[in-house]
Amino acid sequence: MSEQQQFDVVVIGGGPAGYHAAIRAAQLGLKTACIDAALGKDGKPALGGTCLRVGCIPSKALLDSSRQFWNMGHLFDQHGISFDKPRIDVKKMVARKDAIVKQFTGGIAALFKANKITPFYGFGQLQPGNVVSVKQHDGSTVELKGTNVIIAAGSDSIELPFAKFGEHIVDNVGALDFDKTPKRLGIIGAGVIGLELGSVWNRLGSEVVILEGLPSFLPAADAEVAKLAAREFKKQGLDIRLGCKVGGTEVKKDGVHVAYTDAKGEAQELVVDKLMVCVGRRAASKGLLADGTGVQLNERGQIVVDEHCHTGVDGVWAIGDCVRGPMLAHKGFEEGIAVAELIAGLPGHVNFDTIPYVIYTEPELAWVGKTEEQLKAEGVPYKAGSFPFAAVGRAVAMAEPAGFVKVLAHAETDTILGMHLIGANVSELVHEGVLAMEFKGSADDLARICHAHPSLSEAVHDAAMAVHKRAIHKAN
Numbered sequence: 001m002s003e004q005q006q007f008d009v010v011v012i013g014g015g016p017a018g019y020h021a022a023i024r025a026a027q028l029g030l031k032t033a034c035i036d037a038a039l040g041k042d043g044k045p046a047l048g049g050t051c052l053r054v055g056c057i058p059s060k061a062l063l064d065s066s067r068q069f070w071n072m073g074h075l076f077d078q079h080g081i082s083f084d085k086p087r088i089d090v091k092k093m094v095a096r097k098d099a100i101v102k103q104f105t106g107g108i109a110a111l112f113k114a115n116k117i118t119p120f121y122g123f124g125q126l127q128p129g130n131v132v133s134v135k136q137h138d139g140s141t142v143e144l145k146g147t148n149v150i151i152a153a154g155s156d157s158i159e160l161p162f163a164k165f166g167e168h169i170v171d172n173v174g175a176l177d178f179d180k181t182p183k184r185l186g187i188i189g190a191g192v193i194g195l196e197l198g199s200v201w202n203r204l205g206s207e208v209v210i211l212e213g214l215p216s217f218l219p220a221a222d223a224e225v226a227k228l229a230a231r232e233f234k235k236q237g238l239d240i241r242l243g244c245k246v247g248g249t250e251v252k253k254d255g256v257h258v259a260y261t262d263a264k265g266e267a268q269e270l271v272v273d274k275l276m277v278c279v280g281r282r283a284a285s286k287g288l289l290a291d292g293t294g295v296q297l298n299e300r301g302q303i304v305v306d307e308h309c310h311t312g313v314d315g316v317w318a319i320g321d322c323v324r325g326p327m328l329a330h331k332g333f334e335e336g337i338a339v340a341e342l343i344a345g346l347p348g349h350v351n352f353d354t355i356p357y358v359i360y361t362e363p364e365l366a367w368v369g370k371t372e373e374q375l376k377a378e379g380v381p382y383k384a385g386s387f388p389f390a391a392v393g394r395a396v397a398m399a400e401p402a403g404f405v406k407v408l409a410h411a412e413t414d415t416i417l418g419m420h421l422i423g424a425n426v427s428e429l430v431h432e433g434v435l436a437m438e439f440k441g442s443a444d445d446l447a448r449i450c451h452a453h454p455s456l457s458e459a460v461h462d463a464a465m466a467v468h469k470r471a472i473h474k475a476n
């Protein structure tokens, strides 16, 4: 055992939450170390966490590749472009994705170097007294003492007891790395990963069946958005079956047999070449805490923190997927920055009311703030204004007219309470709502802001005007 090394800040986990905390702490003049256990596909340490290695970035790379391919077969014809049958080289597509991952994970290592952050590659365990022992990949152990320790251990896929991950039954990691398009792809869970990765392989030719346990589709989204999304996904060939209870799986010669009962309670069997299980993720807290640290876990294995991400143990904080709140990279980014600033004596803060949510399907879904259903349940008086992309010149010129923008504002104060979007590029447009809500803006404010013509953002403008029944491009 080497001598204990002393730091102002020791971060456990180099994912979105951890690397943001480490970089911001270093910017603020704190001597910082960051420990990460992950290895890339090449077996070498790879910073950036789930997001850069097997999450946000690789999934978006495949979504973009598959979208280009889909557009060739389904959109280009409208523009008068024709060609022989398009072909997809899956190995090349995956290699492109791997190159992007390598570029970005390497980028974090370069940022650490530029900010003089000391990386440690191995598994970190918090000991009592703000000491972290790190079992490094070469077998050696080092001990780091932090005036502050920030736990950013992230999350892992939930594995169902009757569907163990292997060659045929996979989670996101396997589904980002198929070397050919599975002819039949089964998916358990019609959540974000199921819809995004289901879309990727559906566009490339898989017959995709998604078995969802709940009787309703995307209950967290605005009901009108979810309804239109379900219709669009069905048109694309995604077979989403709601209210299904999966009871077991068996890998046989002809594929994975999935036994389930459908919404009517009737026994069914689905046979697929690959089965992806995406039923949520669990905080990666296993083995993280030695006895006697005082840090508490809740019944879901998440580290218990207060609204400032403090664990209640002097100098110990926790952020990102391993604590409460949405499992989103940008939520982790903000918590990382806020905690580093709090440690440095600055007023760090995360506003959970303005965190945007995006599902990168086609059309994209995005929202911020409350849904109509939530406002009704809370008894908040509101007005709604919506506007369809079919009436937006730019969307029609792009041949992407599906979808709409809906603005929800308080009936008395006009303050924007939520914005719900479905359509092309709404992952970008949702930030108009985020910004307006951060500044406590009103629907009238948004309606009086000049928007470029022609642009997709005109749907936001007209939806804000529609709140007061003065949209220009539709009957109110």
Ligand code: FAD
Residues within 6 Å of the ligand: 012, 013, 014, 015, 016, 017, 018, 035, 036, 037, 038, 048, 049, 050, 051, 052, 054, 055, 056, 057, 059, 122, 123, 124, 125, 152, 153, 154, 155, 172, 193, 284, 287, 288, 319, 320, 321, 322, 327, 328, 329, 330, 331, 332
């Ligand atoms: P992680 O990214 O999980 O990073 C934690 C890191 O800590 C890992 O590298 C892990 O190896 C390391 N670690 C854990 N324990 C230890 C230990 N004891 N010692 C040392 N190292 C340790 N979110 C979005 O906002 N947008 C998206 O588009 C999006 N797409 C996604 C797509 C997929 C397929 C998946 C699976 C997730 C996606 N997410 C997306 C979610 C996003 O990836 C996570 O919310 C985000 O990565 C969480 O960041 P984190 O830093 O908390 O944890």
Ligand code: NAI
Residues within 6 Å of the ligand: 160, 188, 189, 190, 191, 192, 193, 194, 196, 211, 212, 213, 214, 244, 245, 246, 278, 279, 280, 281, 326, 327, 328, 357, 358, 359, 360
């Ligand atoms: P999820 O929580 O989005 O969806 C899981 C789905 O599986 C739910 O609809 C749930 O009802 C269903 N389910 C659970 N158990 C089931 C069972 N036994 N049988 C059938 N259905 C079952 O989780 P998912 O898709 O695994 O993603 C994990 C997290 O990753 C998400 O919560 C999200 O925060 C993050 N993510 C974010 C993305 C984005 O921001 N675009 C993209 C991908 C992931």
